[in-house]
Amino acid sequence: MVLAYTALNAYGAPTKGCGVNNAPSAPPPPAPERIDVREIALPPVVAGNGTCTPALNPRGTGCLPAKLQEIFQAGGFLPDGRHVIAKVTFAGAPAAPDPASIYNGEQIIIIKTVKGEKFSNGDNWKCITCGIPPANSAGRTPTNDYPQAFHDGKRILAGTNIIECAEDLASDACTPDKTHVYAIRQSNKADDSGPGAQIRELRIHPDNIHLGFSVPAVTSGKFDQYAYFGRLKFNPAPLSGPEPRAPRYDVLNTQLLFREDQMPVYVDPRDKSQLLINKSAITVGELRGFNGDGREITYVGYPAESSNIDVFAADLTTGAVRRLTQHPEYVDPIDISAHDDWMVVMDTRGTDRQMWLSGLRGIPPVTDLVSTSATSSTRNNGYRRFFQPWLIDRHGDRGDYFGQKLNAAGSGIPGSGAINDPEWNGMADPRWSPDGTEIVYWQAFTVSPACGGANPLPCYKSTAQGGRDARIMIAKLASRSPKVPKTAPIASDKVAWGTPYVPGSPNPSRKQPAPGNYTLKGGCRGSAKVTLTNNDATGSLQRVRVTYKDFSDDGVNVLNGWEDVSTTSPQPTVSQVDWYSDLVQKGPWNGSKKTGPDGFHLAIDVLVNIFNANGTLSTTVGGKKYTQPANGT
Structure with a gap:
C-alpha cells in the first residue's frame, strides 16, 4: 500500500497537519521495464598453480586464477561506452624474457562490451598497466581498487593512483611506454612530510577536477571514518613528501565534509x-x-x-x-x-x-x-x-x-x-x-x-x-534510447557546510548528547523516555534505554514498548552488543521487535563481518516473522 507521511525536520517537533503528507510530491513510480543481462568474457582461467600456456591463451596475453574474489574488481565504463575497466590478478605467467611475462600480478585491463568486438590482437580485453617501464611508475602505490575512467578517455583512477596514457586507452597507439602511473597524495602533516593521509574509497567528481574520499580514524576507542573533498592537481616535481619524489597528483584545497x-x-x-x-x-x-x-x-x-x-x-x-x-x-x-x-x-x-x-x-x-x-x-x-x-x-x-x-x-x-x-x-x-x-x-x-x-x-x-x-x-x-553525455559544471573548491582541512590538525570527533534522562516527543503524539549512559573509560555513550508510550511520528503508526542496547569495543573495529527489545507497533507498519528471555548478544568486527551471537532477536511485520542468521552464515 502507499502511505502518506508527515515531513518533519525533527522528531519531537510536532507540525501542523500531522499525518498529512507535507513533503514535496514525487511522481508515480515508473513501470517495470525490459532488462537484458549478459556476461562478458574475461581472460582464460589457469588451473591451480599452473602455467598460462599457449594452449590456454595462444596470444600470450595472460590468464586468471579461478580464485579471484579478493583480487578482482570491475570498474566503470570508458567514455565511449564500449569498454569497461577491471582490476584483475594475472597468474601463471612464464618467466622473463618471454614477452608474456608481463601478464603477472595485479593489473588494470579494459574489456570490450559489444559482442564480437575485439582489439587488433584478437582479444576482447587489453591490459593497460602490463609492461609499463619502472621509470614510468616510480611513485605508484599498491592499491588499484574502484577503477574509474576520466572523461578524456586517457586516464583511469585506480585506488590511489592515476593511470595516464598519451593516447586513447582503447587505441593501439596506447602502449606501455606511453603510459604512466602517478600516485595521489593528500598531505596530512603541517610540514608536508611523510607519505600523506591513508585515503580510501576514492571517487572522481563528474567535473573530473575534484575528488571525494574517506579517511579512517579511531575515536573514543572505536573505528570511524570521515569524508573529504578536494581538487586534483598534477605535481611534476614535488619538493616534499615521500622519497623518491616522483611526479604525482596532489589533493589541494581539501574540505572536511563534517561539521560539529x-x-x-x-x-x-x-x-x-x-x-x-x-x-x-x-x-x-x-x-x-x-x-x-x-x-x-x-x-x-x-x-x-x-x-x-x-x-x-x-x-x-x-x-x-x-x-x-x-x-x-x-x-x-x-x-x-x-x-x-x-x-x-x-x-x-x-x-x-x-x-x-x-x-x-x-x-x-x-x-x-x-x-x-x-x-x-x-x-x-x-x-x-x-x-x-x-x-x-x-x-x-x-x-x-x-x-x-x-x-x-x-x-x-x-x-x-x-x-x-x-x-x-x-x-x-x-x-x-x-x-x-x-x-x-x-x-x-x-x-x-x-x-x-x-x-x-x-x-x-x-x-x-x-x-x-x-x-x-x-x-x-532495452527500451531506452542513448542520451548525449552531459558535461558537469566545475564545482567550487569550497563546500558551504564543510570545514577547510588543515594538514596536521587533529581528527574531528562526532558529538553526542550528554548522558542523562530525556523525553523524545512523537511528531504527532505520544513520547519516549530515553536514558543515555556513558562509558566512564572512553567518555562516549555506551548504553541507550528507550521506553515508548503511544509514540507516533506520522499519525498512523503507534509504537509502544522498550529497548535497552549497550555496546563496548574491546578493539577499535570490534563491537560487543547486548540488546533487549520488546516493541509492538500498531498501524500500517504493524509488527513487533522482540528479544528472547535472555536478550541478544553479538560480537562482530566491522572489517571482518562474521556473525556470532547468543540469544535471539526477531522482527515480525505484517504477520511474517524474520529471524537472525545462524552463526557463521
Whole structure:
C-alpha cells in the first residue's frame, strides 16, 4: 500500500497537519521495464598453480586464477561506452624474457562490451598497466581498487593512483611506454612530510577536477571514518613528501565534509530535558560518490529509521539532504546516472538478510547512538555479500515502490549459473554507461568458508569458465534510447557546510548528547523516555534505554514498548552488543521487535563481518516473522 507521511525536520517537533503528507510530491513510480543481462568474457582461467600456456591463451596475453574474489574488481565504463575497466590478478605467467611475462600480478585491463568486438590482437580485453617501464611508475602505490575512467578517455583512477596514457586507452597507439602511473597524495602533516593521509574509497567528481574520499580514524576507542573533498592537481616535481619524489597528483584545497554542529541526535537548547532528532543533519559515514551533475555527494549516513542503513545525497552548496533509499534492508554501493534521472544500488533487499533487525519501520534512531557499527556489519558473512543490483528512479524509494531488480530473470536455482543465481553475490560498485542505456556490475560466487565444512550452508561448483568465482555482467535497458553525455559544471573548491582541512590538525570527533534522562516527543503524539549512559573509560555513550508510550511520528503508526542496547569495543573495529527489545507497533507498519528471555548478544568486527551471537532477536511485520542468521552464515 502507499502511505502518506508527515515531513518533519525533527522528531519531537510536532507540525501542523500531522499525518498529512507535507513533503514535496514525487511522481508515480515508473513501470517495470525490459532488462537484458549478459556476461562478458574475461581472460582464460589457469588451473591451480599452473602455467598460462599457449594452449590456454595462444596470444600470450595472460590468464586468471579461478580464485579471484579478493583480487578482482570491475570498474566503470570508458567514455565511449564500449569498454569497461577491471582490476584483475594475472597468474601463471612464464618467466622473463618471454614477452608474456608481463601478464603477472595485479593489473588494470579494459574489456570490450559489444559482442564480437575485439582489439587488433584478437582479444576482447587489453591490459593497460602490463609492461609499463619502472621509470614510468616510480611513485605508484599498491592499491588499484574502484577503477574509474576520466572523461578524456586517457586516464583511469585506480585506488590511489592515476593511470595516464598519451593516447586513447582503447587505441593501439596506447602502449606501455606511453603510459604512466602517478600516485595521489593528500598531505596530512603541517610540514608536508611523510607519505600523506591513508585515503580510501576514492571517487572522481563528474567535473573530473575534484575528488571525494574517506579517511579512517579511531575515536573514543572505536573505528570511524570521515569524508573529504578536494581538487586534483598534477605535481611534476614535488619538493616534499615521500622519497623518491616522483611526479604525482596532489589533493589541494581539501574540505572536511563534517561539521560539529551537524548532530543527528541532540538536546533541545530551549529545554534540556528534551531530545530531538534532526532529519536534515549531514552525517557522512562513508562517501559513496556524486550525483550526475556533481552538485550533490552521495553517502551512507546516520539512520533515519532505527537499524536501517540507507544512502543519502547532500547538496555541496546548500546542504539540502535527500534520503535516496528507504527499504529496511542494507545498501551502500550506489551510482547515479550522468543525466541524474536514475540510480543503481547494490542492496540486500529481497534477501531478508537484515529484516530480523531492521524490518520494523518508523522506530526513531535512538539506540543507533551506540549500535550502528554492529547493525551495519551483519549484512555480510565475511567476504560474502548478499547484494543484488536494483534500479531506482531519481526520486528514490517511496510508498510501495522499491525499485526494479536488474537481474530478476532466470531459473533462480542455486549454483546453476543463471543470471539470478543467488549464489552469485553483487559487489561494489555498479556503474552507469555514459549514455544511460547500460549498467555494469560484478558478482562473486559463494565459496568456503561462507559455505561448506563447519558452515551449514552447502557449497556449489561455479559454472563460470574454468570454475572462476567472479564474473562481470552488463544490464541493457532495452527500451531506452542513448542520451548525449552531459558535461558537469566545475564545482567550487569550497563546500558551504564543510570545514577547510588543515594538514596536521587533529581528527574531528562526532558529538553526542550528554548522558542523562530525556523525553523524545512523537511528531504527532505520544513520547519516549530515553536514558543515555556513558562509558566512564572512553567518555562516549555506551548504553541507550528507550521506553515508548503511544509514540507516533506520522499519525498512523503507534509504537509502544522498550529497548535497552549497550555496546563496548574491546578493539577499535570490534563491537560487543547486548540488546533487549520488546516493541509492538500498531498501524500500517504493524509488527513487533522482540528479544528472547535472555536478550541478544553479538560480537562482530566491522572489517571482518562474521556473525556470532547468543540469544535471539526477531522482527515480525505484517504477520511474517524474520529471524537472525545462524552463526557463521
